[in-house]
Amino acid sequence: MATFLGKNKYIDKSLEHLFKPTKKIGKLMWIDDVNELIAIAVKDGMKPNYIFKIQNYIGYSVSTNEKDIGGKSGLGRAIGGGILFGPTGAIVGAVTGKKGAESIINNLMIDIQLNYNGKTVSEKIPVILFRKVKLNSAEYKKIESEVSEIVIILDNLLSPTINQHTVPSTLKQELLDLKELLDLDIISENEFTQHKEKLLKN
Incomplete structure (x- = not known):
């Protein structure tokens, strides 16, 4: 486990020993379906260094070049521009669909909101951080695919129908x-x- 999780102060020691990833999305997110835990990298290019319980997750937003381009809250409604993310083309569509849109992205963040005892905490996944990535590049297509996959998962976790057939x-x-x-x-x-x-x- 020590070789998988990053040595970082963000790791919740009470969850660290439980975490066993069953799904991985690039170097951005790791999911433990059995224990209902998610690990994310909150520092660019690092191993997962923040773990949270799915039950604490309440919403997310996605921003690029310091602009909020979409997300969802725990109420299941679109926020920050009303973008509905699909399996493909969602992020790039949100960026290039605007008049005078940039052809290069310098920053792309996924902001995950968590609730701890009534207090909202925000943790960011720095997908692109202070570097230039062209929208028509192979690198961006890979990033777009990974972010879209994460967004679908985050949307599903907020869906009121997702837990209809689960135990109380x-x-x-x-x-x-x-x-x-x-x-x-x-x-x-x-x-x-x-x-x-x-x-x-x-």
Whole structure:
């Protein structure tokens, strides 16, 4: 794990030992579907150095060359320009579709908003930071694809229909807490199985 996660003060030590990535998007985002955790790189070109629980995620926005070009809040509505991001062409369409648009991007940020005990915290993924990338370049096409994939995931996490067929949140939290006790070697595999079956029967 030490070779995967960056040594950084942003890492939440209580989540670090739980994180096991099941999906990776470039060098920008890593997802742990099992433990419902997401890791991001908040410094350009670095290993993942910030981990957060999906339950704390409340929204995002995307900005380029210091201009907000779109995003979503926890209410499921488009914000910052009302851009609807699709699988392809979304970011470049938002940039080049404007009159007098630049042919070069110097900065491209994904701003992720998190809620911790009623307080909103913002963490930025610096996709492009203080360097020139041409919109018609192969590098930008790769970046566009990765950002669009991230945006689709972030949109889906905010969708009210996404959790319709999942277990109730209280039960889910109890199962996650139980899994954490197992990972910390506080309970055995047999105890974990017994407690899990008991919770699922109730």
